[in-house]
Amino acid sequence: MFIIRPETPADRAAVRTIQAEAFATPAEADLVAALRSAGLASISLVATVNAQAVGHVLLSPVSLHGVCTADGGLGLAPLAVLPGRQGLGIGSWLVVAAIAAARRLGARYLVVLGEPAFYARFGFEAATRYGLDNEYGAGDAFQVLALRPGALPPEGGLIRYAPPFAELADTGPDA
Numbered sequence: 001m002f003i004i005r006p007e008t009p010a011d012r013a014a015v016r017t018i019q020a021e022a023f024a025t026p027a028e029a030d031l032v033a034a035l036r037s038a039g040l041a042s043i044s045l046v047a048t049v050n051a052q053a054v055g056h057v058l059l060s061p062v063s064l065h066g067v068c069t070a071d072g073g074l075g076l077a078p079l080a081v082l083p084g085r086q087g088l089g090i091g092s093w094l095v096v097a098a099i100a101a102a103r104r105l106g107a108r109y110l111v112v113l114g115e116p117a118f119y120a121r122f123g124f125e126a127a128t129r130y131g132l133d134n135e136y137g138a139g140d141a142f143q144v145l146a147l148r149p150g151a152l153p154p155e156g157g158l159i160r161y162a163p164p165f166a167e168l169a170d171t172g173p174d175a
């Protein structure tokens with residue numbers, strides 16, 4: 001049994017541990033800290049088991065044609081669940097909760113860079129289908145989800161993640 005709720009300052013150490021243990025390097029944990037201190041953590045949710053955070057997801061604003069607005073697009077990254085708690089549905093429910101929170105915030109669309117086999121189940125589709133490109137040459141791994149009808153920019157274009165992502169290794173923001 002787990003609960004999903006917004007991150008609080010008391011969760012920060014646990015979030016760092018989750019991101020560092022789920023990924024091969026501390027890059028994602030550092031990214032979360034950088035986004036938070038830059039005021040770019042639009043949505044940050046934790047999943048808790050017995051009041052202990054075991055999963056975390058963050059969403060930050062992306063820009064299109066250099067324009068970044070609160071009601072534009074959000075990038076879902078990073079998403080992580082403690083290795084010992086994976087495969088129990090926690091990651092999936094974090095994505096579902098993140099989508100709902102983004103809708104409540106008024107965001108138009110979400111982008112993610114990750115495994116299509118995982119994200120397709122939530123409605124994400126290859127962004128290239130809608131003329132949306134990314135900075136990482138990620139192909140079909142770069143996916144988009146419109147949060148309301150007609151929400152995707154009809155002209156397409158290059159989507160850029162928030163500046164702290166530039167510090168991340170060459171591979172890009174694997175969610």
Ligand SMILES: CC(C)(COP(=O)(O)OP(=O)(O)OC[C@H]1O[C@@H](n2cnc3c(N)ncnc32)[C@H](O)[C@@H]1OP(=O)(O)O)[C@@H](O)C(=O)NCCC(=O)NCCS
Pocket residue numbers: 022023079080081082085086087088089090091092093113114115117118174175
């Ligand atoms: C990805 C991650 C957040 C999923 O969390 P989780 O709690 O294990 O996920 P769930 O239990 O909700 O869902 C597991 C399902 O996702 C699938 N899945 C998990 N990671 C996957 C991946 N990288 N590629 C494809 N499918 C994946 C599992 O096969 C499983 O499928 P099933 O439901 O058909 O059995 C977690 O595995 C994790 O933290 N991984 C390390 C960090 C990472 O690689 N993040 C990038 C995600 S693309």
